[in-house]
Amino acid sequence: MKDIEKNKEQLIAELKKLRTRMAELESCKPRGEQTDCNSKIIDDRRHQAMRLDVVSTLAGGIAHDFNNLLMGIQGNVSLMYLNTKPDHPNYKKLQSIEENIESGAEITRQILGFARGGKYHFKPVNLNEIVKKTVIMFGGSRREIRIKDEYQENLYRVRADQIQIEQVLFSLFTNAWEAMPDGGNIYIKTRDIVLNNNNIRPLGVPAGRYAQITVKDNGAGMDNATRQRVFEPYFTTKERGRGTGLGLAAAFGIIKGHGGMIEVESEKAKGTTVVFCLPALK
Known part of the structure; x- marks a missing residue:
């Protein structure tokens, strides 16, 4: 090393x-x-x-x-x-x-x-394959966590930087795992969605077809004040020395850089759900 x-x-x-x-x-x-x-x-x-x-x-x-x-x-x-x-x-x-x-x-x-000078290396990818690969790497050694995944067949292909999307998934999996110190479940789901002019306004993305990934846990959850700050750089609820506060901020930047959107829903003692979407290839 x-x-x-x-x-x-x-x-x-x-x-x-x-x-x-x-x-x-x-x-x-x-x-x-x-x-x-x-x-x-x-x-x-x-x-x-x-x-x-x-x-x-x-x-x-x-x-x-x-x-x-x-x-x-x-x-x-x-x-x-x-x-x-x-x-x-x-x-x-x-x-x-x-x-x-x-x-x-x-x-x-x-x-x-x-090597890329801060630029993304875009190419057509299958998000199902990226998710499965990351699940294998992350979940194999964490016996206290049960990962339950569901994949839509023939999921819309997207144009993305595979390494960067893996980084987003790894950050989301890590946060879910850390929210469940006594063990728990991580639910992962992929599906196709279509956003129209009636539901895109609060999302800040164009209407069209998207591939969606949902990562949900049944961990500690967050109160509303914390949830509103999760994408801020260097914001972390972890004890000193345990986290940089850059994981979700980086995830937000990566997804936005891909022309997608990412949202978090959470409630104290009821877990957290993170959903992100990437535009489908035309």
Whole structure:
């Protein structure tokens, strides 16, 4: 893991240097009749842009493949948990493996985020497949949580950044899990919906077809004052050191960046429901 962290820092450092050089070149203003100088600046810009594109593509590809490997490892760890009791000598080793998996997944997210320069990598995706993949990774080792999922067949396909949507789901699952320290149920449902001019006004999205995902828990829930602040950056109800307050704020930004909407319904002692929708492909 130390070697991976070192390589990550080197890769990000290289991307930073390339972006800095590109910014310097973009700020150069050709003057007078300095034809040779101007030509060199243009060539240098083109060369640096090509290097940045190649390195970013390579970094994104490696990070994505590495993330898929981690998912495979997590799947096997989840299966091993099924036959391993907490008092077994290997139980703590499995927990250690899982912690390393989560650290590796965070590294891949950082690399992908920096490689894309804050931009999303959109492509047509099946949200059912993304949800199922995230459920397997999240739910396998949390025996106190029962995940009950329901998927609509032939769900509308959407144009989305798969890694970012996985991050949204992971944040929602984590919040639900933390709201149920003694165990409980997480309900996940996907379905197609159509929003018309009569029901879009409070949502701030255009009318049309959407793929909807609902994540519901039967945990502690929130009072109205807390619910109204859940999407604020750095707002958290967790004890100091337990959370950054960026999970739901990031989820809000990602869904809005995809042209979708996200809403939260909650009541004290009655659980929380989070619903988000992404526009379907035309």
